[in-house]
Amino acid sequence: MKLDAVDAVVIGSGAGGGVVAKELATAGLRVALLERGRLQKYSETGHDELRSQRTTVLGNAFGPDDERHVRLIQVGDDKELRETLPSEGSYGNVAACVGGGTFSFGAMAWRFLEKDFRMRSTYGAPDGSTLEDWPVTYEDLEPFYTKAEWEIGVSGKAGANPFEPRRSKPYPMPALPYSKEGTVLRAAAERLKWHPFPIPMLINSVAYQGRPGCIRCPHCVGFACEVNAKNSTAVTVIAQAVKTGLCDLRTECVAKEILTDAQGRATGVAYFKGRELMEQPCRFVVVSASATESPRLLLNSKSRLHPKGLGNNHDWVGRNLQGHAYSGAYGLFRQEVFDGLGPAASIAVCDFNHGNAGLKGGAMMANEFIRLPYLFARSVRPPGAPRWGLGHKQFQRQQYKRCAGIKGPVQEMPVFTNRVEVDERRKDYWGIPVAKITGKRHPHDIEAGRFIADRAAEWLKEAGAETVWKTVAGKGSTGGQHQAGTCRMGVDAKTSVVDRYCRVHETDNVYVVDGSVHVTNGGFNPSLTILATAYWASHHMVKQQGKVKA
Amino acid sequence: MALPAASALAAAGYQVLSAGEAEILITLIDAIVPADQDPGAKEAGVVHFIDQQLAGAHKRFVGRYRTELPKLDAACRAATGKGLAELGLRERTAFLERVDQGEVAGGAFFQLVVDHTMQGFYGAPKHGGNRDGVSWRMMGIEKMMGRHGGHA
Numbered sequence: 001m002k003l004d005a006v007d008a009v010v011i012g013s014g015a016g017g018g019v020v021a022k023e024l025a026t027a028g029l030r031v032a033l034l035e036r037g038r039l040q041k042y043s044e045t046g047h048d049e050l051r052s053q054r055t056t057v058l059g060n061a062f063g064p065d066d067e068r069h070v071r072l073i074q075v076g077d078d079k080e081l082r083e084t085l086p087s088e089g090s091y092g093n094v095a096a097c098v099g100g101g102t103f104s105f106g107a108m109a110w111r112f113l114e115k116d117f118r119m120r121s122t123y124g125a126p127d128g129s130t131l132e133d134w135p136v137t138y139e140d141l142e143p144f145y146t147k148a149e150w151e152i153g154v155s156g157k158a159g160a161n162p163f164e165p166r167r168s169k170p171y172p173m174p175a176l177p178y179s180k181e182g183t184v185l186r187a188a189a190e191r192l193k194w195h196p197f198p199i200p201m202l203i204n205s206v207a208y209q210g211r212p213g214c215i216r217c218p219h220c221v222g223f224a225c226e227v228n229a230k231n232s233t234a235v236t237v238i239a240q241a242v243k244t245g246l247c248d249l250r251t252e253c254v255a256k257e258i259l260t261d262a263q264g265r266a267t268g269v270a271y272f273k274g275r276e277l278m279e280q281p282c283r284f285v286v287v288s289a290s291a292t293e294s295p296r297l298l299l300n301s302k303s304r305l306h307p308k309g310l311g312n313n314h315d316w317v318g319r320n321l322q323g324h325a326y327s328g329a330y331g332l333f334r335q336e337v338f339d340g341l342g343p344a345a346s347i348a349v350c351d352f353n354h355g356n357a358g359l360k361g362g363a364m365m366a367n368e369f370i371r372l373p374y375l376f377a378r379s380v381r382p383p384g385a386p387r388w389g390l391g392h393k394q395f396q397r398q399q400y401k402r403c404a405g406i407k408g409p410v411q412e413m414p415v416f417t418n419r420v421e422v423d424e425r426r427k428d429y430w431g432i433p434v435a436k437i438t439g440k441r442h443p444h445d446i447e448a449g450r451f452i453a454d455r456a457a458e459w460l461k462e463a464g465a466e467t468v469w470k471t472v473a474g475k476g477s478t479g480g481q482h483q484a485g486t487c488r489m490g491v492d493a494k495t496s497v498v499d500r501y502c503r504v505h506e507t508d509n510v511y512v513v514d515g516s517v518h519v520t521n522g523g524f525n526p527s528l529t530i531l532a533t534a535y536w537a538s539h540h541m542v543k544q545q546g547k548v549k550a
Numbered sequence: 551m552a553l554p555a556a557s558a559l560a561a562a563g564y565q566v567l568s569a570g571e572a573e574i575l576i577t578l579i580d581a582i583v584p585a586d587q588d589p590g591a592k593e594a595g596v597v598h599f600i601d602q603q604l605a606g607a608h609k610r611f612v613g614r615y616r617t618e619l620p621k622l623d624a625a626c627r628a629a630t631g632k633g634l635a636e637l638g639l640r641e642r643t644a645f646l647e648r649v650d651q652g653e654v655a656g657g658a659f660f661q662l663v664v665d666h667t668m669q670g671f672y673g674a675p676k677h678g679g680n681r682d683g684v685s686w687r688m689m690g691i692e693k694m695m696g697r698h699g700g701h702a
Contacts (some may be wrong), residue, residue, distance in 0.1 A: 050673040057669055058607040058677070218694050340694040373672035373685060373695075378665070388582045388650075388664045389643055393688075397588070400689045 005281040006030040006248075008545070009269045010288060011255045011297065014100020015530040016514035017288030018233025019148075021249075022241040023538030027546055030246050032280050033238070034253040034271055037063040037096035040103065040234075042226050047219040049372040053095060053104040053481075054222035056087040057374075062104050062224075063096035068429035071292075072436040076476025081436070083426075092323075092437065092479040094290050098251060099234030101290075101481060102527060106221035106345065106369055107202040107230055109154040110524035111145050111532075114138040114165050115354045116361075116411070119520045123360035126444050129413040130320055131360070134519045135491045135500040136536070138165050144535040148528055149200075151535075153208050153231040156200030163195070163350035173205045176214060180339035181367050181404045182346035188463035194351045199366055202231040202527065203343065211235065220343035221369040233531075253278070256432055257301040258285050258510060264305035266510045272430045284509035284545050288534075291321065291483035291516040292420050296435040298487070298497075298504075298512075299422045309422075311487070311504040311512075314494045318420035322485040322521045325441060325473035327449030328365070328407030329456035330380055331465025338401035344370040352408070352455050353523045360444060363408030363452045363523035365459070376400060382469045404465065406456040409482065410449045410473065411523040413442035418478055420486050441475045449473040482526050487516035501544070502537035509545070513537045566604040566612060572597055574619045575663070577634040581643045582667040588688040591671045591679070599670030599679030600663075611662065618659040625654050 007029040010017045021033040045051065045061040052061055059066065066085040073090055074081040084090045094101040115122045117134040125131035146169045148154075158170035175198035178186060182198075189196035203220075206213040214229040228235050241247035256270045259279070268281035287294045295318035299309035311317050348366035356362045371380055377396055380403060386392050418439030426434050453470035460468050490496025493505035502517050504510040513534050515526055522529065564572055576597050583591035604612050626634045626645050634642060648654045650661070670679030672686075680686070686695040 048674050048676075050669055050677060057665075058603065058673075340691060373689060373691070374668055377668045377672055388667075390584055390586060393583055393586065393588070393590070396685075397688050400691070 001276065002279045003281070005283075006032045007283050008032070008286060009034065009280050009282045010286040011269065012100065012287070012289035012293070012514065013098050013233065013238055013249065014094070014288060014290065014514065015102050015233055015527050016534045017286065018099065018102070018238045018241075019531055019534035020286050020288060020513050020538050020541070021247050022237035023535065023542065025241040025244040025247040027542045028246065029542075029546060031241065031248065032282070033241065033247055033249045034255055034269070035098050035249065035251045036254045037098065038251050039098040039249070040224060042224040045224055047223060049374050052222035055372070055375055056093070060086050060093060060095070064093070070426070070428060071434055072423055072426060073477070074438045075478070076440050076474065078476070090477055092292060092477065092481075092483055094481050094483065098238060098249065099232035102202070102232035103234050104222055104224055105232075105527060106343065106525065107527075108345065108366070108525040109149065109156065109200040109202045109528045110364065110522070111164065111167075112138065112522040112524060112529050113163060113350070113353055116520065116522040116524075119361065122354070126360060126413055126442065128415060129442055129444070130416050131413055132488070132490065132519050135489055141532050141536055142166070142168060144532040144539070145528065147535045148531040152202060152233070152236050152531060153204055154200050154202055154528070155205035157198050160197035161195065161350055163353065171200060173208055176201055176203065176205045176343070176346060179341055179344050179346045179367070181337045181344070184337050184463050185347050185367055185404065185406070185459065188459060189347070189349055192459065192462055194349045196347050196349050199345055199348045201343065204229040204231065209236070214342070216341040218340050218342045218344070218370045218372075221345070254430055254432070255289065255297055256430065258287075258297065258310055260301070260303045260306065260310065260507070264303070264507060266507060275430070284511070286511045286513055286541070288512075288514045290514055291486045292435050292437065292479065294512055294514055294516045295420045295486040296422055300433055306506070310510060311497050311506050313506055316488060316495065316497050318486050319416050320414040320485040320488055321418040321420055321437065321439060321479050321483065322412045322414055322518070323478040323480040323482045324363075324409035324521065325412050325445035325449045326407050327363070327410050327453040327456075327470075327472045328405060329453055329460055329468055329470045330382075330403060330405045331460030331463070332399055332467040333402045333404065333463075333465050336401040337404050340370070342370060344368070352452060356448075356451055359448050359451055360413065361411035361523055362448055363410040365406055365408040365452060365456060368405035368407055371405070373400070380405070382467055404460060404463070406459055408452040408456065409523055409525060410445060410452050412445045412478060412521060414485055414520060415439060415442050437479060439478065441473065441478055445473060446475060482515070482521065484515035484518040484521040484526060487512040488519055489517040490519065501540040502533070503544070511537060511541060564601045567597075567601045567615070571615065571619050572601070574623050574634055575600065575615070577642060578646070578660070578663050579667045581639060581646050582664050583671050584639055589684045591667050593681070594671055594679055594684045595681040596667050596670035596679040599673070599677050600666050602678040603666070608666065614659060614662065618656060622649070622656045622659065625649070625656060629654060
């Protein structure tokens with residue numbers, strides 16, 4: 001069915017698409033916001049560990065479903081290409097619901113540092129990596145980081161992190177208090193002459209914009225917020241966009257392809273509502289479907305002028321898939337360090353993001369979110385500890401409240417052959433070719449992971465942990481919930497997909513606005529940077545596209 | 551050691567498992583999280599969790615349970631002269647350690663049962679296991695989980 005034209009179709013209602021939809025609608029443009037998932041409420045999922053975004057063993061609470069979605073994967077030392085389902089870790093799921101990942105995320109709200117935008121200039125690219133600078137600087141994005149912090153809502157303590165560059169405004173809300181574990185770790189970090197500070201969070205520490213402050217419930221990361229204190233795009237910008245009357249939020253709509261004319265410009269989007277194929281004409285298209293689904297859509301949008309997919313004449317779409325090489329350590333203490341209060345992750349240091357001898361980049365390090373009982377049983381054990389039997393049970397009983405974990409999202413070196421492709425032979429429920437993910441982490445990521453794990457162990461020992469063990473990222477699957485890099489932003493159309501305003505080089509009315517455009521992914525959780533980049537891109541999009549009405 | 555009789559299990563009403571399969575499965579989960587001063591997986595009703603999930607989220611594993619449970623019991627008989635249900639906890643654990651270490655076939659299936667047992671023992675009671683939140687009480691987090699933990 002062919003629909004009446006709108007100004008813009010935004011595909012995906014996560015961090016990127018949510019912001020763009022609101023910015024366009026408040027600028028007076030008519031927007032169709034497509035979301036393959038549903039608009040969810042807390043009451044649908046509650047606090048069920050086995051169906052959370054962290055533990056999907058009984059299914060994905062926040063979509064997509066296993067029945068209609070599949071990917072192909074061959075990563076690390078895998079010998080064969082195999083199918084993977086959304087509820088399996090290897091799928092690299094970021095959720096599919098209104099708000100996308102932000103609806104159930106941990107909500108850390110990091111600004112990347114100046115050097116994170118200038119990785120190649122700072123360090124030089126290692127062999128086997130396409131390491132490059134962003135075509136925008138921290139200073140370019142600073143006003144948009146500030147806008148994200150105030151419009152979406154971040155609690156934090158400005159000036160507490162001595163490594164943070166200049167900021168034009170403080171945070172709109174005070175930081176959440178340190179957890180018991182945070183208090184123990186703070187004293188230890190200070191003894192080590194490091195610089196600990198409270199983690200900035202996209203969570204209301206006090207009532208803000210008509211929604212309440214955090215009630216410190218332990219079911220935070222991986223869950224919808226019971227009181228709407230977690231600042232997803234669903235409860236902030238998307239709600240505002242819909243309120244303008246100009247943004248039509250269309251849920252359970254699965255984009256098939258971007259339609260183009262004889263000149264190669266986009267004319268609209270074909271998508272499935274249920275099994276019905278819809279055609280939505282528009283003046284421009286914004287792809288915000290995640291670093292796996294955005295390149296998949298571009299690659300599936302083939303035409304005479306785009307035989308290898310839209311924006312892909314130079315074969316860069318889907319390349320440089322990144323995530324984070326999470327590494328760290330766990331420690332067992334003589335005394336209890338657990339207070340059961342969420343979000344639990346409360347303290348961080350940025351002493352090891354840069355300037356580490358022999359390494360390119362590094363990671364922010366923070367104490368971990370609460371590990372609920374099943375995840376603790378399956379993932380928190382020193383090497384050689386019994387995984388079942390009486391030994392397992394005794395550990396669970398005695399150590400749960402005496403255990404602390406520290407981890408860092410180690411910045412990865414982009415690799416050209418770590419990629420998302422589409423497989424024409426394997427199609428999904430709607431007949432759309434599925435994403436195929438292949439590749440292997442750069443050896444430098446493992447080296448940096450070992451360094452960060454050593455620092456985490458050092459921190460825990462200083463804090464008094466008696467048994468400490470390290471966890472270092474493996475060489476396999478990258479991407480995951482922090483997936484990024486697959487539609488690189490750049491100046492040269494031959495070696496990138498979008499320009500510095502997120503516009504596809506080859507098609508001037510198609511934009512990509514999500515983690516895909518990240519040239520490098522920082523040593524930080526990426527959501528605030530996706531939000532800020534979306535404000536930045538929207539600002540220029542309104543200038544570029546806002547004048548002519550459809 | 552007292553395992554429930556097959557007739558009692560059948561009366562408990564399984565959706566997927568036969569009484570015989572349930573009886574073997576209980577011998578496994580009982581060794582995976584045994585009772586000590588706190589109840590174990592058997593007392594927490596984990597067999598019902600697994601049965602319930604085999605009819606739902608874990609239905610893709612039904613075939614493996616069907617073929618592997620009797621195989622593991624037969625392997626036990628071959629190795630020890632007795633079926634799993636005839637062995638005491640100590641002997642059963644010793645046999646399962648050999649399975650886990652790859653000395654006896656069935657390690658991958660046993661690992662699957664370990665994982666499902668952990669899900670049932672530590673997950674929300676509404677899924678059929680962790681009866682009365684026994685594992686949360688054992689860990690001293692029943693208030694934290696009870697307030698927020700989805701008995702609902």
